[in-house]
Amino acid sequence: MLKPHNLVEMLALAVKQHPDQTALRHHGQALTYQKCWNTVRDIAFGLERLGVRQGTKVALIAENHPRWILCDFAIMSLGGITVPLPPDANEQEWNEWLEQTEAEVVIIGSTHAPKGLTHPPQNVRHIIQLTENPPTLQKALRFDTLIQLGQTIALEELDWAYPAVQPSDPATIQLVDDANGETQTIILTHAQLLYSLDGMAYLHPQQQQDELLVHSSFAVLHARLTGYLLALGHGATVTIADGKPIIEQLQQHKPTLLVTDSRTITQMKQQLWEHIQGALWRKLAFNHAMRLATKYHQYRRAGRDTPIPSRWRFGYAWAHLLSFSSLHKQLGSRLRLVISGDQLAPALHEFFGHLGVPLASLYGIAETGCPIACQYSYQSDPDSYQLLPQVETRISPDGELLVKHPGMSAGWLHTGDLAVKGSGGQLYLKGRKPTSQETKPLALSQSANK
Helix, strand or coil, X not given: CCCCXXXXXXXXXXXXXXXXXXXXXXXXXEEEHHHHHHHHHHHHHHHHHCCCXXXXXXXXXXXXXXXXXXXXXXXXXXXXXXXXXXXXXXXXXXXXXXXXXXXXXXXXXXXXXXXXXXXXXXXXXXXXXCCCCCCCCCCCEEHHHHHHHHHXXXXXXXXXXXXXXXXXXXXXXEEEECCCCXXXXXXXXXXXXXXXXXXXXXXXXXXXXXXXXXXXXXXXXXXXXXXXXXXXXXXXXXXXXXXXXXXXXXXXXXXXXXXXXXXXXXXXXXXXXXXXXXXXXXXXXXXXXXXXXXXXXXXXXXXXXXXXXXXXXXXXXXXXXXHHHHHHHHCCCCCCEEEECCCCCXXXXXXXXXXXXXXXXXXXXXXXXXXXXXXXXXXXXXXXXXXXCCCEEEECCCCEEEEECCCCCCCCEEEEEEEEECCCCCEEEEEECCCCCXXXXXXXXXXXXX
C-alpha cells in the first residue's frame, strides 16, 4: 500500500479504495467517502476564491460537525493551516487567539456566531458560517455560498494543489498553556501527524469494518487524531455524537470504538453501576463475576510465561455469560476499545478491563504532535505506559522525562514531567516537574482555556 506524504493524500487513497463506504454520520445523515471527497474539493476551491493559499491560517470555531472535518481537509489541501479554537470560549479569548495565530479566515458555527466575533481583529478578512441554523451572524458568508463558489470553478482534479503539499509543510496550529498559564502556539507538520497516526495504528489497529463514535471536541488534538484522521485513513466509519446521554448513543449507534474523555468514561461507569444496582440478582451476579475476572486477569497480566489455568479461563467465560454480557448490551454490544486523551483512574481501567472493554489512555506532549505512550487496561501493570514505536526516552538526573522520535525535529524534548522507567521499558509518570517553566502540559486533551 502506498504511503501518503500528506494528510489529504491519505484521505484520497482511502476514497479510491472505499468510495461507496460510509465515512461520516451525524443526526441520521450519512456521507460516503466519495461524497466527502467531492465536498472537500468544493470547499477547497471556494476557500481559494477567498484567497486561502499556502500558509494561510484558517480558524475553526464550532461544535463537532461533518463540515468541521471536511473544512479541515479542504484547508490543508490548499497548503493552508487549520487553527482549531475551543468553541466554549468567549469573544475576547477568540480575538486574542485569532490575532496571536494571524488567522485570516474564520469558520464559525451558527450557535457561536451571535455571542462572538462582532469585532474581529484586523487580520481576519473573511468569516464563514459553518451551519445555517438561525440566528446568523451579520456580514458572514453562508456555507452554501462557499460551496457554490467552489463549484463555479470547472477545473480538473489535476489542478488541485493537494499533491504539492510537502510532509514538512505546516498542517495545524495547536494552542497550549505553558507552565505560567500563558497560551502558546505549536505548529505541527503533515509529517508529524502522519507519524502519530502510524504509531497509534500500531497500538490500536483500525479496519474498514470499524465504526467510531466521537464524543470529544475536534478542537482537541487527540480527538482529531483518533476521532477521524486515523479512522478515515483506514476506511472506517465515523459517527459524531450528539447531545444525548452517552449510554443511549452507544445503544443507538453500536460502535466498535469510542473516542471520549475521562469525565464521560466516569459517567459510563456510573450509569452501568446504576443498572447493576437496579436488581439484587444483577448485583450478586456482578460481584461474583468480578471475583472471577480479577483472578483471570492476575494470570493474564503475568505474561506468557505464566499460563492461565483452565479453571480460570472457564471462570472468566462464565463471568461474561453470568453478568458482563448484559453490560455489553448496555454499551451497544460491539464496543471493543475506549480511547481517552487524558489520564484515567486505575479503578476505571480495572472496571472496564474486567468487562472486556479495555481503556486506552494516551500520553503526549504538544510539541511532538502526538501521543508518545499509551496506558492500556490489559497491560501487566495498569499504572505503566507503553511507548509508541520508535519513541526514545531518557530520564535526566533530576527525574525529568526526555523524549525523541522521528516525527520531531533533532534533539531531545524536555517534557517537564517526572517519570521512571521499569525493567521492561515501561514508563511510569510521577507528575510535573515543580520548577519546569519552558514546557507545555502533557495532556493531548487539554485545550487552551484561560
